[in-house]
Amino acid sequence: MTINLSxxxxxxxxxxxxxxxTISAPEELDTFxxxxxxxxxxTISNTAAGxxxxxNTYYHVIAGGTAQLQPPQGVPMIARAxxxxxxxxxxxxxxxxxxxxxxxxxxxxxxxxxxxxMKGKATEPGRVTITVHPHGAADLTYLFPTESGTNVVRTVDxx
Numbered sequence: 454m455t456i457n458l459s460x461x462x463x464x465x466x467x468x469x470x471x472x473x474x475t476i477s478a479p480e481e482l483d484t485f486x487x488x489x490x491x492x493x494x495x496t497i498s499n500t501a502a503g504x505x506x507x508x509n510t511y512y513h514v515i516a517g518g519t520a521q522l523q524p525p526q527g528v529p530m531i532a533r534a535x536x537x538x539x540x541x542x543x544x545x546x547x548x549x550x551x552x553x554x555x556x557x558x559x560x561x562x563x564x565x566x567x568x569x570x571m572k573g574k575a576t577e578p579g580r581v582t583i584t585v586h587p588h589g590a591a592d593l594t595y596l597f598p599t600e601s602g603t604n605v606v607r608t609v610d611x612x
Contacts, residue, residue: 464503465591471501472561474585478573485520485575493522493573495585498566506595507561511536512554512569513586519579521548523572529557530569536588548574561589 476495485491495514499507513536516522524532524545532543532552543552554569561567575581 461596465505465596468501468503468505468591469507469587469589471503472507472587473498473501474587476583476585478581478583485578485581487575487577489575491573491575492570493583494568494570495583496566496568497561497585497587499561500564500566504563506563506592507587507589508559508592510556510559510561510567510587510589511538512556513551513584513588514554514569515551515582515584516549516573517582517584519577520573520575520581520583521550522552522583523548523574524552525554525569525571531555531557548572559589560592561587563595 474495474497476493478493479485479491495512497512514522524530524543526545532545532549532554533540534543534549534552536553538555543549556567556569573581573583
């Protein structure tokens, strides 16, 4: 069997990009006034066709328009200003336009999902657009298992 490594890379990128993301926010979000707060949560599902086990996951979250988001409260998630895992954690009591959320554990198995709950705040009346994009890397032991194969047994008569 021939494997084209560039096809494999493209398939992994496509699998991560194809993860469905569901965002739940109040319907009346566009009628909120200055400093009105709201609850929001999003779920990322690793259920797309061709899904692979994903490690080192994190979620890039952007509040566009007239709102900001507060980092998730409590463990096991840390919000940072950049995608660098070593950058300082954001203050959980402030609101931000953009953040990178690092869950613990940071693995998303095939047919599994992860949910994040957070607060938002309107900065002024107007339309709000919330964008969530999952990031991560394919688990190489999932793609290239080291302990697979079929045992073959054959009985031989020696005379």
